[in-house]
Amino acid sequence: EGPPIYGMPVLNVDQAPEVIICNFDLKPGYAGVENPLYSREGVFMMLGDAKESLAEIMKQMETTTATATPAAAASTQAQKTAGSVLREAKRVIIVPGYGMALAQAQHQVRQLADKLTANGTDVRYAIHPVAGRMPGHMNVLLCEADVPYELLYEMDAINDDFAKADAVLVIGANDVMNPAARDAEGTPIYGMPVLNVDQAPEVIICNFDLKPGYAGVENPLYSREGVFMMLGDAKESLTEIMKQME
Known part of the structure; x- marks a missing residue:
């Protein structure tokens, strides 16, 4: 109640089991009301120019038809997910932020890291000096989850390694990894x-929503190709990723 579209009849797109949305970005529409569909399970966001998005979809259809059996083509396993990206990765960097603290998700982070390590993946944590609400906030939380201290790397020690990583997993961080800081x-x-x-080829971001961080600056990473947005409670997102990995 209250926003301009309240009471307006709408198309029941949300009743479909799976939805592909080709939009230029993740901003609200003309009425300025955020769309909860963007973060719903079963929704695929194709961001950017609509022509390019449609061309990419048709390309994916041809690839699936040419290389997969009928059963495999119909399977959702043919779709790349955050879990499948991490399952195949050999070098992963985890970036914790204040959102991990709010969700108290450090134990789920450790569980996921253990799962990756058991799969032969090299896992490290990148700690920004101002992540959280006080110096050392991330270190304390990860220590609570028994994350080995030697896996925690300060920004200067790990920043050159993002380009060499296969994937980055962000847990509730925004401003500390917003590339807009370089030119905005x-x-x-x-x-x-x-x-x-942003130098990593694939990034999984577990944030509560798509709003800018504490500084109020939009993050261009959210609409970049190769970025998987897992919106909502971080614990639930991490649980879903682990499920996808299996």
């Missing part, structure tokens, strides 16, 4: 050193 003059984060998450 006039914003609160301009000039702030950030983690080079």
